[in-house]
Amino acid sequence: xxxxxxxxxxxxxxxxxxxxxxxxxxxxxxxxxxxxxxxxxxxxxxxxxxxxxxxxxxxxxxxxxxxxxxxxxxxxxxxxxxxxxxxxxxxxxxxxxxxxxxxxxxxxxxxxxxxxxxxxxxxxxxxxxxxxxxxxxxxxxxxxxxxxxxxxxxxxxxxxxxxxxxxxxxxxxxxxxxxxxxxxxxxxxxxxxxxxxxxxxxxxxxxxxxxxxxxxxxxxxxxxxxxxxxxxxxxxxxxxxxxxxxxxxxxxxxx
Amino acid sequence: xxxxxxxxxxxxxxxxxxxxxxxxxxxxxxxxxxxxxxxxxxxxxxxxxxxxxxxxxxxxxxxxxxxxxxxxxxxxxxxxxxxxxxxxxxxxxxxxxxxxxxxxxxxxxxxxxxxxxxxxxxxxxxxxxxxxxxxxxxxxxxxxxxxxxxxxxxxxxxxxxxxxxxxxxxxxxxxxxxxxxxxxxxxxxxxxxxxxxxxxxxxxxxxxxxxxxxxxxxxxxxxxxxxxxxxxxxx
Numbered sequence: 001x002x003x004x005x006x007x008x009x010x011x012x013x014x015x016x017x018x019x020x021x022x023x024x025x026x027x028x029x030x031x032x033x034x035x036x037x038x039x040x041x042x043x044x045x046x047x048x049x050x051x052x053x054x055x056x057x058x059x060x061x062x063x064x065x066x067x068x069x070x071x072x073x074x075x076x077x078x079x080x081x082x083x084x085x086x087x088x089x090x091x092x093x094x095x096x097x098x099x100x101x102x103x104x105x106x107x108x109x110x111x112x113x114x115x116x117x118x119x120x121x122x123x124x125x126x127x128x129x130x131x132x133x134x135x136x137x138x139x140x141x142x143x144x145x146x147x148x149x150x151x152x153x154x155x156x157x158x159x160x161x162x163x164x165x166x167x168x169x170x171x172x173x174x175x176x177x178x179x180x181x182x183x184x185x186x187x188x189x190x191x192x193x194x195x196x197x198x199x200x201x202x203x204x205x206x207x208x209x210x211x212x213x214x215x216x217x218x219x220x221x222x223x224x225x226x227x228x229x230x231x232x233x234x235x236x237x238x239x240x241x242x243x244x245x246x247x248x249x250x251x252x253x254x255x
Numbered sequence: 256x257x258x259x260x261x262x263x264x265x266x267x268x269x270x271x272x273x274x275x276x277x278x279x280x281x282x283x284x285x286x287x288x289x290x291x292x293x294x295x296x297x298x299x300x301x302x303x304x305x306x307x308x309x310x311x312x313x314x315x316x317x318x319x320x321x322x323x324x325x326x327x328x329x330x331x332x333x334x335x336x337x338x339x340x341x342x343x344x345x346x347x348x349x350x351x352x353x354x355x356x357x358x359x360x361x362x363x364x365x366x367x368x369x370x371x372x373x374x375x376x377x378x379x380x381x382x383x384x385x386x387x388x389x390x391x392x393x394x395x396x397x398x399x400x401x402x403x404x405x406x407x408x409x410x411x412x413x414x415x416x417x418x419x420x421x422x423x424x425x426x427x428x429x430x431x432x433x434x435x436x437x438x439x440x441x442x443x444x445x446x447x448x449x450x451x452x453x454x455x456x457x458x459x460x461x462x463x464x465x466x467x468x469x470x471x472x473x474x475x476x477x478x479x480x481x482x483x484x485x486x487x488x489x490x
Contacts, residue, residue, distance in 0.1 A: 155317070172327075
């Protein structure tokens, strides 16, 4: 249960940000940096207009597809690299290269190679995220408890049960960390690829508003997307994590 | 460097054999070889009613020095895990899990997680897990090693009850002579210097045994005296 003091302290940073925002807006002029009230008005107009929800849907769909591809491919490769030393040695140089290629370069190269289409867009995002997932899951795979494998081998536990009952639960914290960092990275890259080469989505809209110097609309669309991402974080990822790690709860009765 | 040399041990069906030895004598290595976790030059063979059984047909159960329970699974789920792939239907599995948890008096906490239990209770769960698959051979590696005296006596009693209920063959490794005398039909000493079994003691104490029984402590003193005198018996 949060104390009153905790609640007061947690309100402080957003309040400070709001104050800075008001001050910055007054100093830079509202045309360059609109204040909270102007943004609020624009946000309401955008919501009532309704078009933003189509673009939000398109962007979220790209985020979801890229996320699923990145997590499934990255987790599989990471698990294999963590368990097989020879594979780890073989693939590590490529992994390091993959980690250091900027998202912008991957996006541009794929658009040129495959055309300005959905495949190139999704692939660009997934390829940027996969190396990060591999690194995190690989660490988890390297830290699996060998004593539990010995126990499973002695009792001849079937492989599918070893995977589901012993390996995956140990990888859960690494998986959740990869998912969290992945999501926060993926949605930013999606905006970039939409900005560069798509005809819909929040990134594309930001591109249009940028050309028309409509900073209020840019910030309104951004606020909406960030709100949705925060909701996903708190309602989905947090909930999944709590369920997966319920056995860690420190307040359960001890015998 | 070889740890064990020219080792030969025969355990009869339903027999409780205790292996004694100092730290570093190779007791755990011996158990790892039996359970297939380490390789050896030599042969491990299993027989049932005079017929040779291939290793693949022999089910093993093991209690390790530490409980090795899955912290993210309940006690029930921990035991249920080892029943997977044993060709039993769900009802039969549920009945057997309950049966063995009741034998170790832990059925009431079957939905608890391991870290909600004490160390002694976790080891009792490990005992139940070892017996629940009704294995052909049970091997136990100093299962009560880090526990206090009172708890060792309690768990030894539980183990004895489980063994009598199941009638399985058990090989238990320990450095505790009193525990070995309480539990074993036969005691075998693994010599650290030679890596061989140097002594065998057939335990004639009647069952059920009691830690308070004077005969147990007399046998203990006799056994210690024999070890100290260095008298050898072939195994």
